[in-house]
Amino acid sequence: MIDNDLFEPYERLVTIEILGRPVEVPENNRLLRCFQFISMRSISYGDFCWNGDCTNCQFWYTEEGEHGRDDKTALSCRFKVREAMVITRLSEHVKLEGINKERDEGGGMRDEQEVAQES
Numbered sequence: 001m002i003d004n005d006l007f008e009p010y011e012r013l014v015t016i017e018i019l020g021r022p023v024e025v026p027e028n029n030r031l032l033r034c035f036q037f038i039s040m041r042s043i044s045y046g047d048f049c050w051n052g053d054c055t056n057c058q059f060w061y062t063e064e065g066e067h068g069r070d071d072k073t074a075l076s077c078r079f080k081v082r083e084a085m086v087i088t089r090l091s092e093h094v095k096l097e098g099i100n101k102e103r104d105e106g107g108g109m110r111d112e113q114e115v116a117q118e119s
């Protein structure tokens with residue numbers, strides 16, 4: 001369950017695109033919170049300062065009507081989400097379940113060694 005105390009108040013979700021996938025995230029929130037909304041575990045336990053110091057949350061993006069121009073970059077902990085923005089690249093520290101990381105269904109990822117020991 002998502003702890004809504006984490007998020008700035010919002011009335012609706014907006015659609016953005018991340019690495020080619022459309023996703024819905026809460027309006028009026030910093031992008032790193034939006035990443036947390038779609039990938040609670042990996043972002044909550046990720047290596048992020050949340051205050052603009054570490055740069056681990058960096059991303060690259062374009063906005064509507066800007067295709068073909070150079071991507072801009074920003075820090076997702078400082079950047080408020082904009083409807084229809086297109087995120088083209090993420091810092092290696094930003095792992096989003098179902099997008100650039102396998103979806104974690106419940107009890108956590110089991111590594112190959114763990115699985116091998118059971119057989």
Ligand code: FES
Nearest residue numbers: 050052054055077
């Ligand atoms: S989380 Fe550290 S700069 Fe954004």
